[in-house]
Amino acid sequence: MQRSTARRALARTAVVGAAASLAVLAATGPAAAHVTIAGDNTVAGSYTLLTVSVPHGCDGEATTQIAVQVPEPINAVTPSVNPNWEVEKVMVDLPEPITDAHGNELTERVDQIVYTADTPLPDGLRDAFELSLRLPEETAGQTLYFPVVQTCGEAEHPWIEIPTDGQAADELESPAPSITVTAADEAGTEPAAEATEAEAADDHADDEGTDPLTYIALAIGMIGAGLGAFALAKGRRAA
Numbered sequence: 582m583q584r585s586t587a588r589r590a591l592a593r594t595a596v597v598g599a600a601a602s603l604a605v606l607a608a609t610g611p612a613a614a615h616v617t618i619a620g621d622n623t624v625a626g627s628y629t630l631l632t633v634s635v636p637h638g639c640d641g642e643a644t645t646q647i648a649v650q651v652p653e654p655i656n657a658v659t660p661s662v663n664p665n666w667e668v669e670k671v672m673v674d675l676p677e678p679i680t681d682a683h684g685n686e687l688t689e690r691v692d693q694i695v696y697t698a699d700t701p702l703p704d705g706l707r708d709a710f711e712l713s714l715r716l717p718e719e720t721a722g723q724t725l726y727f728p729v730v731q732t733c734g735e736a737e738h739p740w741i742e743i744p745t746d747g748q749a750a751d752e753l754e755s756p757a758p759s760i761t762v763t764a765a766d767e768a769g770t771e772p773a774a775e776a777t778e779a780e781a782a783d784d785h786a787d788d789e790g791t792d793p794l795t796y797i798a799l800a801i802g803m804i805g806a807g808l809g810a811f812a813l814a815k816g817r818r819a820a
């Protein structure tokens with residue numbers, strides 16, 4: 582029952598837009614929880630682990646389900662299992678088959694990831710859900726929105742609002758969680774530069790290895806060896 586409620590809420594939101602979200606907001610009272618998403622890496626063309634954080638319930642109610650809408654053009658998502666939650670990938674057919682980054686033919690894509698609690702997550706306790714996915718090259722520089730419907734028993738809180746041009750997400754009552762994808766070359770240059778600098782430092786350290794200090798140590802060692810040999814010879818002669 583609950584799963585279809587969330588799907589209906591996300592679909593209604595997708596179709597009817599902001600109007601629906603305002604109606605739902607009015608029904609469930611003022612925003613009580615901020616659901617966010619963050620990635621350990623946001624570089625286009627690479628894999629990332631996105632963490633959906635749920636820090637509160639809905640207006641004091643415990644959370645029973647989280648439905649995450651996956652933005653196009655992301656087609657494949659591998660959700661992490663999370664104790665206390667059943668996880669489901671809601672698939673939809675692609676208009677036509679495509680080939681993924683591994684050369685596999687895909688005829689359907691992941692539309693939503695739905696986590697349903699075995700035991701409701703009490704308000705005031707946090708949980709997080711990890712999604713592994715690849716950020717398509719063509720999303721470089723884009724902000725990707727992952728609208729979320731948080732269900733708390735009979736109540737729902739849709740985190741689905743998308744800022745209009747010039748509007749900041751934190752001006753919104755219930756912003757859709759989002760990440761901004763960075764261009765690979767932007768990300769690429771810096772590490773490369775750092776590498777050369779590091780390499781240069783290494784080279785320099787190598788040079789320094791053959792510096793006067795080393796020579797001095799060498800000389801002292803040789804003198805020591807000489808003295809030792811001399812003392813040994815002297816001792817033998819005396820014997």
Ligand SMILES: [Cu+2]
Pocket residue numbers: 613614615616636637
């Ligand atoms: Cu909050």
